[in-house]
Amino acid sequence: MSKTTILIGFMGAGKTTVGKVLANITNQPLLDLDDEFTRGTKLSPKEFMEQLGEEEFRTTETRILKSQLDFDGIISTGGGVVESELNRQLIRDSSAQVIYLKTSLANVLERLSHDNVRPMLRKMSVIDLQNCWNRRGIFYQLLSNVTIETTNKNPTKIAREIIDFEQQHDELLPLRSQIDSLDRQIFNLVSQRFDVVREVASVKEQLHASVVQTERMDEVRAELKNDFSDNSNISEQLIEEMMNILFSSSIQRENEQIKKVD
Numbered sequence: 001m002s003k004t005t006i007l008i009g010f011m012g013a014g015k016t017t018v019g020k021v022l023a024n025i026t027n028q029p030l031l032d033l034d035d036e037f038t039r040g041t042k043l044s045p046k047e048f049m050e051q052l053g054e055e056e057f058r059t060t061e062t063r064i065l066k067s068q069l070d071f072d073g074i075i076s077t078g079g080g081v082v083e084s085e086l087n088r089q090l091i092r093d094s095s096a097q098v099i100y101l102k103t104s105l106a107n108v109l110e111r112l113s114h115d116n117v118r119p120m121l122r123k124m125s126v127i128d129l130q131n132c133w134n135r136r137g138i139f140y141q142l143l144s145n146v147t148i149e150t151t152n153k154n155p156t157k158i159a160r161e162i163i164d165f166e167q168q169h170d171e172l173l174p175l176r177s178q179i180d181s182l183d184r185q186i187f188n189l190v191s192q193r194f195d196v197v198r199e200v201a202s203v204k205e206q207l208h209a210s211v212v213q214t215e216r217m218d219e220v221r222a223e224l225k226n227d228f229s230d231n232s233n234i235s236e237q238l239i240e241e242m243m244n245i246l247f248s249s250s251i252q253r254e255n256e257q258i259k260k261v262d
């Protein structure tokens with residue numbers, strides 16, 4: 001990789017975090033616009049906004065962006081860089097590879113629940129935040145060469161996807177990026193399901209109830225088939241196969257926990 005890579009995305013999407021990992025792997029320098037802002041003004045974005053307001057912050061952010069656009073390496077931007085039309089124009093006119101790190105608002109809120117350095121987050125209600133996320137999301141999408149879905153991926157996986165995109169420009173990559181995120185979300189849910197299964201096993205043990213309850217299993221399958229009957233992606237056979245895997249894994253775990261074989 002030789003030219004500039006610009007990471008854009010909402011607050012907490014991981015631009016700074018992934019930028020560091022990407023810089024490490026590819027041996028490129030990293031410039032974080034928020035850090036550069038602090039170096040230039042001697043105030044953090046939070047201090048600057050508190051003292052001089054958002055408008056002045058955006059003007060200064062534009063000046064810093066403009067002066068760094070030919071940086072030979074990775075630029076991690078601040079989440080609000082797309083708020084200004086001037087910044088959007090600067091990014092559009094640059095020859096940089098623009099990567100949109102996309103994440104869900106739920107993920108952002110979870111990651112930044114204890115944050116106290118992002119003034120924009122503090123001053124917005126949940127509705128304002130949702131509107132801001134929607135509005136900026138359109139700009140991130142329009143400005144970027146590729147969208148990397150980051151939900152439930154670790155920073156190294158995300159950095160590797162960026163490298164793959166820069167090396168291959170494969171049309172399949174953004175789609176696979178979505179699939180890889182969804183697979184991780186599915187396994188997170190499966191893991192949560194096993195947490196509940198553990199509780200179920202404890203209750204069954206106390207009640208001396210049988211681990212395998214075929215009636216309940218039949219009921220679950222039937223309800224799922226009914227609920228997904230209008231969904232052409234989910235066939236009855238898929239429900240059978242996936243539920244068989246989940247049921248047999250759960251039964252095995254419950255038996256191991258209760259230490260008896262039914």
Ligand SMILES: Nc1ncnc2c1ncn2[C@@H]1O[C@H](COP(=O)(O)OP(=O)(O)OP(=O)(O)O)[C@@H](O)[C@H]1O
Binds near residue numbers: 010011017080158
């Ligand atoms: N892929 C990830 N998985 C889990 N946690 C992450 C991931 N990426 C970032 N985080 C965590 O989310 C928080 C915010 O990350 P980071 O500062 O990189 O966001 P940012 O996109 O640079 O935000 P900003 O726009 O405000 O600069 C950090 O605590 C970081 O450790």
Ligand SMILES: O=C(O)C1=C[C@@H](O)[C@@H](O)[C@H](O)C1
Binds near residue numbers: 081118
């Ligand atoms: O999303 C935003 O508007 C901001 C994000 C941060 O990176 C900082 O640039 C600043 O706190 C503003």
Ligand SMILES: [Mg+2]
Binds near residue numbers: 015034076078
């Ligand atoms: Mg950052």
